[in-house]
Amino acid sequence: MANHNMYTIWTFARLNTKRFFRDKLAIFFVIIFPLIFLFVFGGIFGGEGGGSFSVGLINNSDTEFAQDFEQRLKDDDFFEVTEFESRDSASEQLQRGQVESLIVLPEDFGTAAEDAKHPSGQARVLYTQNNEQAGQTLTSVLGGIFEGINAEFVQIERPFTVVAEASNERGLSSFDYTFSGLLGFSIIGLGIFGPVNVFPELKKQGILRRFHTTTLRVWQYFVANVLSQMATGIVAVAVMFVVALTIFDLQITGNVIELAIFIMLSIAMVFGIGLAIGGWAKNERQAAPLSNIVVFPMMFLSGTFFPRFLMPDWLQTASAFLPLTPVIDGIRLILTEGQSLIDVSTQLWQILAWMVVIYLIAFRVFRWE
Numbered sequence: 512m513a514n515h516n517m518y519t520i521w522t523f524a525r526l527n528t529k530r531f532f533r534d535k536l537a538i539f540f541v542i543i544f545p546l547i548f549l550f551v552f553g554g555i556f557g558g559e560g561g562g563s564f565s566v567g568l569i570n571n572s573d574t575e576f577a578q579d580f581e582q583r584l585k586d587d588d589f590f591e592v593t594e595f596e597s598r599d600s601a602s603e604q605l606q607r608g609q610v611e612s613l614i615v616l617p618e619d620f621g622t623a624a625e626d627a628k629h630p631s632g633q634a635r636v637l638y639t640q641n642n643e644q645a646g647q648t649l650t651s652v653l654g655g656i657f658e659g660i661n662a663e664f665v666q667i668e669r670p671f672t673v674v675a676e677a678s679n680e681r682g683l684s685s686f687d688y689t690f691s692g693l694l695g696f697s698i699i700g701l702g703i704f705g706p707v708n709v710f711p712e713l714k715k716q717g718i719l720r721r722f723h724t725t726t727l728r729v730w731q732y733f734v735a736n737v738l739s740q741m742a743t744g745i746v747a748v749a750v751m752f753v754v755a756l757t758i759f760d761l762q763i764t765g766n767v768i769e770l771a772i773f774i775m776l777s778i779a780m781v782f783g784i785g786l787a788i789g790g791w792a793k794n795e796r797q798a799a800p801l802s803n804i805v806v807f808p809m810m811f812l813s814g815t816f817f818p819r820f821l822m823p824d825w826l827q828t829a830s831a832f833l834p835l836t837p838v839i840d841g842i843r844l845i846l847t848e849g850q851s852l853i854d855v856s857t858q859l860w861q862i863l864a865w866m867v868v869i870y871l872i873a874f875r876v877f878r879w880e
Contacts, residue, residue: 576621
């Protein structure tokens, strides 16, 4: 009897998997659509970070020191320098935000007084009222540059100093957080949108009604679908990992096998939501609005597109009770902080608890027609 049950489950799991890979629309929403988001957010948050600071330069001085200083700015990768002849020629681009700030070197910049042994001068930083942060940043950076130049001319005794030291802990980049959330987004698409679209269509075609006339049990059909979704999900997630590793230089610190186990359990739990909605709905008109009501809070409050620590405390507390929250938190802890399944036992227990509740509801509301 047990062998017969397993054969039935395996047969339907294999058929469901084949049907998925023959469905171009399903492949788009489960694999291609999350990849589009990965490229968009990877382009925003990926890479080394920092970029360049777009500044305009008005050099009114013809001293050798001013020319050398101008060349130093151009050679610095931090600055993207645009030269202007006068303030009037630069004001339009400054107002439009084409340059973030202006550096003005006056005529006496780099000249030396009669009794002085070294050149001197004061550079001016100009910025618009609504871009004060850029002006302050540029002022701070130039202050550091001038401090180094001043040390070449005048030795100053510094009673108090500060030294920087890197900790042994690895910090998380913006892309690390984003990628974990995008995996959660992919799991939502696989576990909810898939069955929500498929089951009403199967009912409409009368396929589930014909299944009901056989010896197939609901639990067998559920297990077969869960196994099929796990297999499909691993393929979809693997594609995302390949792209993130090769293009956006994702750094994995956790155990890949433990991460795969956690993701498969997460897929099984989220798929239960899709089974409950798709199994209950008679048609797409019933399934679509209900799935949106369930998906959108998780998509925006569970840390899918931005970390939950940016939310107010009360919203962090409320979002902790959403099914997708332990999924994304657990993936992030394993992937970026190197924690094991034992370390994320809290998230695992939450997923298992949600799985029990969700599948009880799914069994209760499932309809063959």
